[in-house]
Amino acid sequence: MRERPLSKRCFEDLCDVIPGGVNSPVRAFCDLAITPLVAESGSGSHITDIDGNSYIDYCMSWGALIHGHTHPEVVEKAIQRLKMGSSFGATTNIEEKLARKITTLMPSCERVRLVSSGTEATMTACRLARGYTNRPLMIKFAGCYHGHADHFLVQAGSGVTRLKESSSSGIPKEMLASTYCLPFNDHDACNQLFDEIGSNLACVIIEPIAANMGVVPASKPFLELLRRRTKECGALLIFDEVISGFRVALGGAQEKYGITPDLSCFGKIMGGGFPAAGFGGKKEIMDVLAPQGSVYQAGTLSGNPVAMEAGLKALELCQAPGFYDTLNAKARIIIDPVREYIKKHDLPFCINSVDSLFTLFCGVKEVNNQADAKKQDNELFNKLFYYMFEHGVYMPPGPYEGWFVSMAHSQDELEKTRDLLLQWLRI
Numbered sequence: 290m291r292e293r294p295l296s297k298r299c300f301e302d303l304c305d306v307i308p309g310g311v312n313s314p315v316r317a318f319c320d321l322a323i324t325p326l327v328a329e330s331g332s333g334s335h336i337t338d339i340d341g342n343s344y345i346d347y348c349m350s351w352g353a354l355i356h357g358h359t360h361p362e363v364v365e366k367a368i369q370r371l372k373m374g375s376s377f378g379a380t381t382n383i384e385e386k387l388a389r390k391i392t393t394l395m396p397s398c399e400r401v402r403l404v405s406s407g408t409e410a411t412m413t414a415c416r417l418a419r420g421y422t423n424r425p426l427m428i429k430f431a432g433c434y435h436g437h438a439d440h441f442l443v444q445a446g447s448g449v450t451r452l453k454e455s456s457s458s459g460i461p462k463e464m465l466a467s468t469y470c471l472p473f474n475d476h477d478a479c480n481q482l483f484d485e486i487g488s489n490l491a492c493v494i495i496e497p498i499a500a501n502m503g504v505v506p507a508s509k510p511f512l513e514l515l516r517r518r519t520k521e522c523g524a525l526l527i528f529d530e531v532i533s534g535f536r537v538a539l540g541g542a543q544e545k546y547g548i549t550p551d552l553s554c555f556g557k558i559m560g561g562g563f564p565a566a567g568f569g570g571k572k573e574i575m576d577v578l579a580p581q582g583s584v585y586q587a588g589t590l591s592g593n594p595v596a597m598e599a600g601l602k603a604l605e606l607c608q609a610p611g612f613y614d615t616l617n618a619k620a621r622i623i624i625d626p627v628r629e630y631i632k633k634h635d636l637p638f639c640i641n642s643v644d645s646l647f648t649l650f651c652g653v654k655e656v657n658n659q660a661d662a663k664k665q666d667n668e669l670f671n672k673l674f675y676y677m678f679e680h681g682v683y684m685p686p687g688p689y690e691g692w693f694v695s696m697a698h699s700q701d702e703l704e705k706t707r708d709l710l711l712q713w714l715r716i
């Protein structure tokens with residue numbers, strides 16, 4: 290076993306002052322029942338804990354660090370900007386640069402509002418949809434996670450999946466009455482509900498490439514159905530691209546699938562590892578936001594200049610020629626041989642992947658929605674996690690998460706990870 294005495298002591302101290310010792314539940318390694326990783330530093334593909342143990346990191350700040358930890362150009366830009374002042378509560382020119390970059394990369398976004406977290410982005414996009422359509426109802430899909438605003442916490446993914454009700458207490462029933470939750474990729478359920486509530490529907494929100502029930506892409510026909518039915522009934526289609534945005538293509542899942550949503554939400558990569566997120570859409574819809582319009586949104590640190598600078602550099606780096614081909618080829622070093630091995634030996638596992646995002650599901654042979662993902666063998670998952678962790682690989686510490694390959698992962702590290710996975714599958 291790796292020695293982690295300082296991590297253990299620090300986590301005990303954290304538990305003294307912070308509920309569960311963490312500021313976001315999945316960091317607590319709850320079902321793993323071991324001391325969680327207490328991070329000290331990161332460099333490139335590696336994360337180092339406070340005991341000095343180093344791990345190849347596939348969590349990468351839950352997908353934010355597409356260029357790896359402490360990319361020198363991102364760090365330099367952030368430091369330069371920090372020296373000019375960390376926050377003003379007044380508008381700055383760097384916000385225009387990042388917003389313009391996003392409008393260029395995502396043609397569906399004529400206007401962008403910049404906020405500090407993905408939760409704020411999705412929460413406000415839904416409020417905007419309700420304000421714009423003057424209708425109350427929203428449809429979401431089981432297993433998709435859109436942050437922790439009250440009305441999204443119905444059969445949500447990621448850490449919410451392990452709650453008994455797959456929802457959260459503390460939310461009045463009335464609040465949830467306007468949220469309808471459907472099975473992911475289910476055409477019939479969708480058609481039926483549109484027939485019933487279409488005229489009162491404000492919006493449908495979906496992760497077009499779900500990554501919070503493990504990685505489960507929506508089928509293109511399913512997204513086309515949502516696009517057609519929302520248009521017909523006058524509701525807005527919202528793509529939550531907090532994970533897929535700038536990861537699967539510069540233009541996100543909407544570019545990959547060729548489907549244009551009315552509103553899009555971003556986060557993670559666009560902050561370059563700092564707290565930044567945003568949402569955007571057509572001018573006509575976005576102008577319903579205050580100060581021009583009546584839908585309110587605000588934030589002391591919204592559009593924070595240090596985060597903007599880091600985010601802008603991160604997006605510029607993604608624009609390097611061949612960036613996504615190289616990134617995806619890196620991921621395939623792990624994905625292809627492991628998938629082949631599973632198939633050849635008919636093992637009770639499967640890999641779902643989209644480009645540099647993947648999940649190895651344990652104890653199931655096919656996953657198309659949250660119900661399938663929940664059939665996983667959690668004990669088997671825990672064994673996999675312990676094995677990888679012990680051998681210096683930090684994979685996402687929960688069965689409903691995706692692995693994130695970054696540009697900083699070297700061929701050797703990816704091959705080492707592949708070999709470890711194959712060895713473990715052989716045991």
Ligand SMILES: Cc1ncc(COP(=O)(O)O)c(C=O)c1O
Binds near residue numbers: 407556
């Ligand atoms: C798809 C998706 N939407 C929204 C969010 C919420 O973002 P944040 O954690 O920045 O509030 C997340 C977080 O993981 C996410 O994966």
